[in-house]
Amino acid sequence: xxxxxxxxxxxxxxxxxxxxxxxxxxxxxxxxxxxxxxxxxxxxxxxxxxxxxxxxxxxxxxxxxxxxxxxxxxxxxxxxxxxxxxxxxxxxxxxxxxxxxxxxxxxxxxxxxxxxxxxxxxxxxxxxxxxxxxxxxxx
Numbered sequence: 001x002x003x004x005x006x007x008x009x010x011x012x013x014x015x016x017x018x019x020x021x022x023x024x025x026x027x028x029x030x031x032x033x034x035x036x037x038x039x040x041x042x043x044x045x046x047x048x049x050x051x052x053x054x055x056x057x058x059x060x061x062x063x064x065x066x067x068x069x070x071x072x073x074x075x076x077x078x079x080x081x082x083x084x085x086x087x088x089x090x091x092x093x094x095x096x097x098x099x100x101x102x103x104x105x106x107x108x109x110x111x112x113x114x115x116x117x118x119x120x121x122x123x124x125x126x127x128x129x130x131x132x133x134x135x136x137x138x139x
Contacts, residue, residue: 041089041091042089043088043089043092044086044087044088044097045086045087045088045089046084046085046086047069047085047086047087047096047138047139048068048069048085048139049066049067049068049069049082049085049138049139050066050067050068050069050082050085050096050098050100050135050137050138051064051065051066051096051135051136051137051138051139052064052065052066052067052080052082052098052100052133052134052135052136053065053133053134053136054075054078054080054131054132054133054134055131055132055133055134056075056076056130056131057129057130057131057132058130063075064136065080066139067080067082068082069082069083069084069085070082070083075131076130076131077104077105077106077109077130077131078102078103078104078105078131078133079102079103079105080100080101080102080133081100081101081102081103082098082099082100083099083100083101084098084099085097085098085099085138086098086138087137087138093119094119095117095118095119095120096117096118096119096135096136096137096138097115097116097117097118097135097138098115098116098135098138099114099115100112100113100114100115100116100133100135101113102126102133104128104131109128110126110127110128110129111126112124112125112126112127112128112133116133116134116135117135118134118135118136118137121134121135
């Protein structure tokens with residue numbers, strides 16, 4: 001039995017009937033012999049910058065950050081590294097996901113390493129008594 005991972009929704013039953021003609025061909029014309037079918041549309045599109053919101057829960061200080069993939073930015077005692085950032089294509093429900101590594105410079109403080117989703121912030125989150133980090137989007 002398969003397992004649904006992450007925040008992906010079921011895609012529903014397989015389409016029935018004829019597939020659309022390849023771009024540039026006449027409607028209803030068969031594909032040329034020996035040609036491969038078109039690749040499926042991607043579910044996620046890469047972006048260069050993650051848009052994050054960080055919150056100091058004690059002082060209620062909130063800050064919006066734009067962090068390029070591969071860069072690390074400081075916030076209070078945290079070092080936040082963005083390892084990747086993706087958005088859904090316009091044909092799918094809007095969402096963004098960022099692969100983050102968050103390290104607190106104090107010993108024994110919690111950190112985070114993994115994917116955070118803008119549409120489902122509670123799916124994966126930094127569980128820290130002082131700070132909150134959320135993905136707002138990617139560009």
